[in-house]
Amino acid sequence: MANVEVVMIKTEEIDFDPENPRFYRLNKSQSEDAVIEEMLDDEGAQDLMLSIGQKGYFPGEPLLVIKEQSGRYTVIEGNRRLAAVKLLNGQVLPPTRRKTSIATIITEAIEKPPFELPCLVYKTRKEILRYLGYRHITGIKEWDSLSKAKYLAQLRDEFYNGVEQQKQLKALAKDIGSKPGYVGQLLTGLAIYLRAEDSKFFGLNLEPKDIEFTYITTALGYKKIHEWLGLQGSTDIEIAGLVEENLKFAYAWMFIKDQQGQTILGETRKLDELAAVVASDDARTVLMETGNLAEAYLYTEGPQASLENALDSAIKNVKVVWSMILKISPLTTSHQALAEKLFEDVKSIRNVIRDKLED
Template structure:
């Protein structure tokens, strides 16, 4: 790593947001400043930083980490974009979205509106990336899993692109103090996520980028049956070259797609074990696609005959429980009678089919 340079003071007007910020999708981080700004104000607690700077001034012990933009006198802030947003809003370099009255109030009340800020200027972005790995993955200001995965991808492409893949994963693991299989799984999960995102998440209902819990995806591909179903060679198949779109759509629909009540088929990470069993059985997969009930599909994993027996046993237990509860039910009505008649008729139909098959033997 290059020798750590000393801080110097730069005008905030010379500083721009990082177009490769791992915290945001590429289309936001490299997009228009007003889009970046609204994202930061909404999700990144910029207002709190503005209040702090407005009262106390800028803390010299937290210099921004920057790299000079190629062919210009501008600098990209690789570490400290929220602070940059707060500074530019306070000193008027960025226009405040009109509907955000709280921000206007903070600006009006601010005693300090710095136009200069301490920065550490690095010669190469990759030197800052290594520092970020320590600070935000192994350090005290941890990023979320998706931001970590984006960071690992950047570091891989900027620093280790020329190395064999196995060595890439080992070196990335050393950079963040982790294991190479963890790094590989994160990168594989990100590749799957990006594939789905490029397909607009297959237009599945209830899926939003913000609502996706990335760790569910990386945990899912840790199950061999699920990675096989997707077409992955393993959970560290970072290229995902053989992944089929329809299979990826299936997995996203089961894990992330929501019904009108906001429920998903895989309700939590503990259910991924059941999903892994389901995807290994075609009858179970067909049932899951048709019914959307993971518990029912899981019954099919041992074959239709076992599932049928278990379903009959479960139905009998519930009917027994209803019979035992009946004496304590003070009011019964016609709807109860209709429901029981429906169950009776359905039972007769099932019995008739079974009897017909036995008679044919």
């Protein structure tokens, strides 16, 4: 970055950065109130307030800002520190649900909060962008994956607009000290996220905060999933062949929660099961009808093999029941009722199979 000197700037003249990648979940409607809430919820601004209130502001790490045509400043690096100071000195108000805890921090503060902060002033955002990559993607203050993807998109548009895609990925990977495949997967995930966001998440009952971006990027690593979505690969940034109907199903399975707060997918480690399911017509139909991934997964080998696997699994469970009966005492009438229900169900299954074989 260019050589600049540290200058003291009044905090009332410094604004938060509406283009900061960490604020992207605010869904393009950033306001000062929304930024403060985001900082308090996810960025540890409250902990920083405690530290500043007890030990004072550490001036050794200046804010990185740009001067706007209006004469005001926008902080590109240091939004969390600015939020903490503005909350302490009363220039911004906390959200209602945080008023009590913030008031306590302010009351118990030993050091007076500053009303001006050390800053390095740059002419353009472009002068700071590359530094942010090393600091927040490979550095000590790592961003979440969606913030990383948004930052990479900014970096691409600012420095590599018009450059052939593979060269873009290599250059971006070099900028952040990573690999082209990782960069491409993040940018592809972002393109998919934006498509869903622009479609208002396909009418599903979802908000940006409900989306776990790492689920999207991890899913792209499964060949069966990205092919089902109509993509050429995990780094198909243009997503020209994206099948939106399938993406809608993917979002529903990964992010819609039931009354117990559970999704159909559950955890990312089950993405291998989802990959097998979407590649099978029978299994996919079962998942759409039942919303049960475990049941749908039984159908991935075809209906005949799936039935055989289910029967085999039932036999193993019956063996477990036998083992438990020998160890548990006393048995109850409830146990007897369940055993009789099991007997009737098994007998019905046997009769249906026998009748079909005789037809």
